[in-house]
Amino acid sequence: MLPDGQKQEVLQREVTLILESEAFARSKANRALLEYLAKECLAGRGDEITEYGIAHGLLGRGDEFDPSTDPIVRVRMRRLREAINGYYAQHDDRVDRLNIPRGSYALSVLRVEQPSAPAQPSAPAQPSAPAQQAEDAAVDEVAQADEAGADGPAQPPSETHTSDRPKMRKVFGLRFVLFLIVAFAAGVLGHGIWHEVVPSKVIETAGAEPGYPVVAIAPFDNLTDQAENDAYEKDVQRQLAGDLERFGRVNVRVLNADLNSELEGADYVLRGSILSLAGHLDLSVALVDVETGEELFQTRMSDPVDAQGIYASLRAVSHRVSSYLAAQGGVISALGRPDAGAALAPDSVFSCVLQTDAFLNDYSPEKFQTAYRCFAPFSDILETDAVGSTSFGTLMLHSVPDFRFMDTSGLPEVMQSSPEKLTEYAEGLADRFPGSDVVFILLGAVYNVEGKTDLAIRALRQAVELNPANPTAYGVLSYAYLSADRLYDARDAALRAIDLSANASAYMYLPVLVSGIVHKNARMVDMARKGYADQVGPSRNILLLAAASMIGDRDEVERLRALVGRLDDPLAEIRMFVQGDIALSAIAGYLERAGLDVPVPECLPSETGNGAYSAPCAP
Numbered sequence: 213m214l215p216d217g218q219k220q221e222v223l224q225r226e227v228t229l230i231l232e233s234e235a236f237a238r239s240k241a242n243r244a245l246l247e248y249l250a251k252e253c254l255a256g257r258g259d260e261i262t263e264y265g266i267a268h269g270l271l272g273r274g275d276e277f278d279p280s281t282d283p284i285v286r287v288r289m290r291r292l293r294e295a296i297n298g299y300y301a302q303h304d305d306r307v308d309r310l311n312i313p314r315g316s317y318a319l320s321v322l323r324v325e326q327p328s329a330p331a332q333p334s335a336p337a338q339p340s341a342p343a344q345q346a347e348d349a350a351v352d353e354v355a356q357a358d359e360a361g362a363d364g365p366a367q368p369p370s371e372t373h374t375s376d377r378p379k380m381r382k383v384f385g386l387r388f389v390l391f392l393i394v395a396f397a398a399g400v401l402g403h404g405i406w407h408e409v410v411p412s413k414v415i416e417t418a419g420a421e422p423g424y425p426v427v428a429i430a431p432f433d434n435l436t437d438q439a440e441n442d443a444y445e446k447d448v449q450r451q452l453a454g455d456l457e458r459f460g461r462v463n464v465r466v467l468n469a470d471l472n473s474e475l476e477g478a479d480y481v482l483r484g485s486i487l488s489l490a491g492h493l494d495l496s497v498a499l500v501d502v503e504t505g506e507e508l509f510q511t512r513m514s515d516p517v518d519a520q521g522i523y524a525s526l527r528a529v530s531h532r533v534s535s536y537l538a539a540q541g542g543v544i545s546a547l548g549r550p551d552a553g554a555a556l557a558p559d560s561v562f563s564c565v566l567q568t569d570a571f572l573n574d575y576s577p578e579k580f581q582t583a584y585r586c587f588a589p590f591s592d593i594l595e596t597d598a599v600g601s602t603s604f605g606t607l608m609l610h611s612v613p614d615f616r617f618m619d620t621s622g623l624p625e626v627m628q629s630s631p632e633k634l635t636e637y638a639e640g641l642a643d644r645f646p647g648s649d650v651v652f653i654l655l656g657a658v659y660n661v662e663g664k665t666d667l668a669i670r671a672l673r674q675a676v677e678l679n680p681a682n683p684t685a686y687g688v689l690s691y692a693y694l695s696a697d698r699l700y701d702a703r704d705a706a707l708r709a710i711d712l713s714a715n716a717s718a719y720m721y722l723p724v725l726v727s728g729i730v731h732k733n734a735r736m737v738d739m740a741r742k743g744y745a746d747q748v749g750p751s752r753n754i755l756l757l758a759a760a761s762m763i764g765d766r767d768e769v770e771r772l773r774a775l776v777g778r779l780d781d782p783l784a785e786i787r788m789f790v791q792g793d794i795a796l797s798a799i800a801g802y803l804e805r806a807g808l809d810v811p812v813p814e815c816l817p818s819e820t821g822n823g824a825y826s827a828p829c830a831p
Contacts, residue, residue: 220254222321226310230299241431241469242295244270245288249312249319258318266317272472272481274505283485284470287433289317294439423560424599425544426463427537428478428502429453430470432495433485441489444522448486448495451526455534456482458679460599460650461545461565462538475502480544482537492516493525497533499543509543511536531681536714540684543714545569561590561600568603574748575610575618583607584627598648601641605654608634615661616788634658642671649679653688660692661788668692683712683720690723697792703727703736710743718747725759726790730798734763751785758799761806769806782808 227250230236236243248270252261263285267273271284279285293312300309311322432448434441449466457464467474467481475481481500488494492514499509513532515525537543548566567583587594587604594601608629610617620628638655645651656672659665672689679685686709693702706723710716721743728736741759744752753775760768776782782803783796790796800810 219321222308223250223310223319224254226306226308226321227319230296230310233299235295235298239295239469241288241471242292244469244471244473245292246296249317253319261317263317270472271470272475272500272502272505274500274507276505276507283435284433287435422463424461424463424562425479425548426465426477427456427499427544428465428467428475428481429456430467430481430483432483435485435487436489438489441486444486444489444526447523448484448526448530451530452482452534455530455681456538458649459534459538459682460648461540461542461562478502480508487512488514489517489522493522493529495529495533499537508547509537532712535681535683535712539682539713540569541713541715541717546715559589561587561593561597564590565600565603568606571610572606577619577622580607580610580618581623581627584611595644598641598645598651601645602648602650602654605634605637605641608637609654609657609661616785631662635662647678649675649682649685652678653682653685656692657688660688660695660791663695663791665692665695665791669696681712683709683716685709686712687717687720690720691789694723694726694789694795695791697794699727699730699792699795716743718744722747722755722789725755726795726799729758729762729802730795732762737763749785751789754782754786754803755799757806757808758802761802773807776808779808780811782810 227246231243231246236246245266248266249258249261252258263279264277266285266288267277267279267282268275271288273282273284289312296310296312300306307324309322309324311320312318313320429449429452432445434445453464453466456462465478470481470483479502481502482497483500484495484497486494487496494512494514496512497510498507500507511533513529515528517525535542539545545566548562564583564586567579567586571579571583573579583603584607587600587607590597590600594604609615611620611623611627611629612631612634613620613628614631635658638651638658641648641651642655652671652675656668656670656675659671660668669689669692672685672692675682675685676689686705690702690705690709693699693705702723706720706727709720710724713720721740725737725740725744728734728740737759741756745756753772757769757772757776760772783800786799787796790799803810
């Protein structure tokens with residue numbers, strides 16, 4: 213056992229040597245945890261270290277931290293012990309060794325007696341005290357570090373160096389004494405300044421413009437009890453970072469370690485664990501508010517690992533997680549929406565984007581004008597902001613009177629747009645931001661509403677290729693397929709949009725509803741009409757009436773028939789969304805069965821018609 217007077221000195225020395233080792237230089241998490249434990253122990257608080265204290269003081273967990281459901285501290289401690297054991301496996305000549313007993317968080321030092329070297333017949337055995345061996349090992353390591361310099365690893369001593377070893381020991385013996393004095397002073401103070409071998413580097417990805425939320429992604433914890441799966445921790449983190457970044461609504465930071473010091477400047481931190489890689493990739497994911505520590509979103513997702521392998525499953529899970537969080541209407545956008553009670557920064561384009569989202573929720577002319585005016589100060593910024601520019605283009609799309617998306621009669625003339633102006637704007641965005649999926653979503657929506665179905669499908673397929681996790685791309689693509697009477701494709705695209713959405717928008721159910729009506733699939737129609745019931749707009753009751761008529765829901769037919777009343781052309785409000793002849797004919801048939809008179813129009817403006825309904829009006 214070491215005398216009490218030497219414990220702190222030796223502990224400080226071992227901690228310092230371990231921290232400066234190559235393995236710890238590569239692991240910021242292990243380095244930070246060892247520094248934290250050493251500070252507490254050298255300050256005399258080793259017996260007071262608790263699992264909660266580490267989680268709260270070092271790892272950024274909030275007051276709701278529950279060790280029974282969040283094993284982060286136990287995982288980190290296991291890895292730290294393994295790393296320390298690995299260090300001494302490479303330095304098996306060390307006599308004094310740092311130790312963290314199981315069930316404790318306090319550092320201690322064990323003295324390991326080294327076996328004596330076998331005696332050589334040609335020379336008498338030399339006495340070797342364990343203390344001298346420890347000092348020699350430390351001196352040798354310091355000497356080798358000095359020889360290697362700051363930029364390179366230590367090299368084995370040459371023969372010349374070996375012959376000069378007694379001189380070197382004298383020189384470095386003085387250095388070692390000074391080192392112990394400094395270490396002892398740091399131990400007494402308990403708050404020494406720790407040397408960082410590798411500076412902290414938080415990786416900023418090239419995501420959204422300034423003003424958008426910052427999401428820090430911590431390395432995922434491998435809880436599979438198989439050390440070889442540690443390699444997937446960074447893979448999960450990087451896949452999520454790339455998928456989140458594609459949405460353009462968040463700025464992403466990839467953390468080297470899940471530490472309080474790494475979270476400065478971030479709004480949210482995304483944490484998670486790998487629960488299984490056998491048969492299924494099973495992940496647990498949580499989004500936490502950095503300032504309050506509140507858990508805002510938590511989910512567990514899995515995907516079968518089939519012949520395509522782990523990474524195909526990882527992409528599938530990551531697509532769903534990133535969509536739930538960063539898509540339009542996702543968790544992060546919902547947290548900032550003004551109609552959710554959030555206080556938005558008035559000097560941020562992101563606030564205008566969320567104002568646009570709020571308008572799209574109910575097509576309120578008042579919300580439209582609020583969002584439109586919000587963008588006014590940001591004309592210069594929009595030149596480089598794809599998401600902001602597209603949101604403004606979405607307002608333009610809804611302000612074209614001919615398209616009848618909303619009542620534009622009360623809008624100031626300056627806020628109203630035209631098909632020509634809108635098309636020029638959307639095509640210009642596609643030239644300026646060819647890598648942005650949201651730009652091609654807007655372009656496809658513009659083409660589709662103008663009756664340019666083939667161009668719409670091409671643009672929207674491009675959007676899906678650019679970001680296969682964006683439910684809006686699939687949702688708008690499903691409407692383009694409807695226009696082309698590709699009803700099965702429309703249904704599948706809409707179902708994909710619903711699957712990727714944390715809270716699916718009502719408009720996503722319309723293509724499923726129409727496909728079910730055409731194909732007389734009562735189960736599909738019943739499912740879709742429940743989702744579509746939240747839709748806002750004059751077409752809602754018309755389509756729900758056709759659906760009720762198709763499945764034979766007489767009570768619902770009577771209720772909706774009374775709400776709809778007498779209309780000159782019940783399909784007038786639907787043709788903008790459902791342009792295919794097959795779909796329109798099926799809907800018209802079920803409306804007539806419900807008692808409505810559906811005239812066959814002799815002429816319709818070409819911008820809003822398709823096929824048989826696009827004949828020009830006679831003068």
